[in-house]
Amino acid sequence: MDxxxxxxxxxxxxxxxxxxxxxxxxxxxxxxxxxxxxxxLGNLPRLADVDSFGHLLNELGVSTKVxxxxxxxxxxxxxLTADDIASTVAPYDMVRKMRASILVLGPxxxxxxxxxxxxxxxCAIGDRPIDLHLRALEALGAEIEIAAxxxxxTAPKGRISGGDYSFPVVSVGATENALMAAVLATGRSxxxxxxxxxxxxxxxxxLVGMGAGIDGIGSSHLIIDGVEALHGxxxxxxxxxxxxxxxxxxxxxxxxxxxxxxxxPEEMLATTNALVQAGLAIEFTGxxxxxTADRPPKPVSVSTQPYPGFATDMQAQLMAMLCxxxxxxxxxxxxxxxxxxxxxxxxxxxxxxxxxxRSAIVQGPRQLTGAQVMATDLRASMSLVLAGLAAEGxxxxxxxxxxxxxxxxxxxxxxxxxxxxxxxxxx
Ligand code: UD1
Numbered sequence: 001m002d003x004x005x006x007x008x009x010x011x012x013x014x015x016x017x018x019x020x021x022x023x024x025x026x027x028x029x030x031x032x033x034x035x036x037x038x039x040x041l042g043n044l045p046r047l048a049d050v051d052s053f054g055h056l057l058n059e060l061g062v063s064t065k066v067x068x069x070x071x072x073x074x075x076x077x078x079x080l081t082a083d084d085i086a087s088t089v090a091p092y093d094m095v096r097k098m099r100a101s102i103l104v105l106g107p108x109x110x111x112x113x114x115x116x117x118x119x120x121x122x123c124a125i126g127d128r129p130i131d132l133h134l135r136a137l138e139a140l141g142a143e144i145e146i147a148a149x150x151x152x153x154t155a156p157k158g159r160i161s162g163g164d165y166s167f168p169v170v171s172v173g174a175t176e177n178a179l180m181a182a183v184l185a186t187g188r189s190x191x192x193x194x195x196x197x198x199x200x201x202x203x204x205x206x207l208v209g210m211g212a213g214i215d216g217i218g219s220s221h222l223i224i225d226g227v228e229a230l231h232g233x234x235x236x237x238x239x240x241x242x243x244x245x246x247x248x249x250x251x252x253x254x255x256x257x258x259x260x261x262x263x264x265p266e267e268m269l270a271t272t273n274a275l276v277q278a279g280l281a282i283e284f285t286g287x288x289x290x291x292t293a294d295r296p297p298k299p300v301s302v303s304t305q306p307y308p309g310f311a312t313d314m315q316a317q318l319m320a321m322l323c324x325x326x327x328x329x330x331x332x333x334x335x336x337x338x339x340x341x342x343x344x345x346x347x348x349x350x351x352x353x354x355x356x357x358r359s360a361i362v363q364g365p366r367q368l369t370g371a372q373v374m375a376t377d378l379r380a381s382m383s384l385v386l387a388g389l390a391a392e393g394x395x396x397x398x399x400x401x402x403x404x405x406x407x408x409x410x411x412x413x414x415x416x417x418x419x420x421x422x423x424x425x426x427x
Contacts, residue, residue: 002400004411007420008370008391012256014417016247018263018288019045019408020075020237023313024199026100027176028206028237029053032062032080033107034184035210037232044076044237045408048401049098054078056094056101060108061086081232085112092118092149102130105153106177109142110184113158116150128336132167132174139165140181140189160185162226166192170306175200175222183212185226194222197307198267202238209233241268243407245314246382248272248291249321250414252280253390255293258417263288270310274302274318278325296365299327304335316342316383323351324390325364333358342380345373349387349395367392374398378406385410389419396424 020043029050032039044050054064061084068076088108095101095118108115120130134144134151141161142153162185165178175195180203182189194200196218204217210233213225244263251258252275265272265284272282272289278297283290299322304312312335322329323346333339340360343353349371352363370393375381381402388395397403400423403410414421 001398001426003424003426004385004397004400004403005422005424006370006385006388006391006395006397008368008388008393008395010254010389010418010420012250012254012258012389012414012417012419015259015261016413016417017261018239018244021045021199021202021240021242022047022049022406023172023242024202025050025237026053027103027199027203028235029057029080030103030107031180031203031206031210032057032082033060033085033104033111034180035230035232036083038079038081039210039232040077040079040234042075042077042234042236044078045240046076047406047408048404049100049406052094052098053100056090056098056104057082059087059094060090060104088112088115090117094118095120099128100173102133102173103176103180105133105151106137106179106181109137109153109155110160110181113155114153116152118150119146130174132169132171133177136165136167136174136178136191137181139163140178140185142181162187162189162224164190164192167194170195172197172200176203179203179207179214179222179224182224183207183214183226183230185224187226189224189226191222191224192220194220195306196220198238198241206233206235209235238267239264241271242311242313242379244268244289245271245311246317246386246407247413248275248280248289249317249386250389251291252278252293252297253321253324253386255296256417257290257292259285259288259290261288265289270308271314274300274310278321297321297325299325299329299362299364301330303332306335312336312339313379315339316379317386319353319360319362320346320383320386322362323353323364323366323368323387325362327364329362329364331360331362333360341376342383345375345380345384346387348373349391351387369393370395372396372398375402378402382407389414
């Protein structure tokens, strides 16, 4: 299995081009199911999860045509055509590999009047149930049955009616599924306490481009007027704000200066605020942001929250940076119950971190030292890469497939700004 090898201690300096957002791509791709006309998505990141989603859609009968080199800087474009949906069943082996497969449930139900998707089960960062997806679809008029490890959603009269649903907990995925179902309902739907993440705004903008009627975009109250049919369109995936934040932490932990081209600062103010509190300089350049660390980071206190709060997907990377900060930092994880899996590995690299339930205390500064490490999820793996960049000696991050799910050409991007990093193929 491949690993990422890093010789730490280099100051990073230079430009990094930000890729299209993984989490946005994973909710825009299933929109192809909503129309029989071709949907073309540009700025798609070259990531294992995007490929897996493409394969899942292929299994349902959606044809996919990709333009753009497999490697290199050119972004990728995919044209998806769902003129003939051959199957309405998303099987276990696809859903097991990628939880986001659950996002075919809403659009397939809306278009076909029925959808069957394997239940995803738990994952490394927590239990992650789908009850809110199901309750929201029920409120929109679907009948839900669970049997033999599958969930089957049916629209009693062939099309769902639409309806109102108030989310008891903010859920990105459940908001996305409900939105993708509501756009083809026979009537009006209202979603209260909907997630407001920029990826949801990206989804709404695509749906409007396809002919959907959505009001309240960017707010927690979405009003959707269902339409008879949607049409195809061309749309570019938004830049990945988590990738931006991750490389900003790379500048912070190495005392470097990185120009993050394509970053949209207005979509990640909680992250930039935390970085500014940590003493990093953030310049808005017009083309993106430049993040500069002239001195070791200062400690900060951050609690993860739904957008516009500090993203749970940035917690592990910020924690890695805070290991070298001058003082004690406090982190609180409020979204997922098991998202400190990187802590034991960071400790093996010399970090001093105490975890009490959902809170973590990071005592800095500590000189990190290289080690062989592995993590069980994507962002945790990135936190180990960041620690490796600052560590004395060599670090080898195993289980690279986690990183390949969410960071496009990680080793190329980091070497281009001066890191000594390479992918090594193992047995
Ligand atoms: C998405 C992102 C993920 C990010 C997360 C929170 C994608 C592909 N993934 O995941 O990277 O970390 O948002 O920003 O976009 N919950 C329930 N019942 C449900 C659904 C969720 O209890 O039916 C709970 C979850 O366990 C969690 C919280 O709600 O505690 C938020 O989860 P949610 O926003 O749904 O995360 P995802 O959409 O799975």
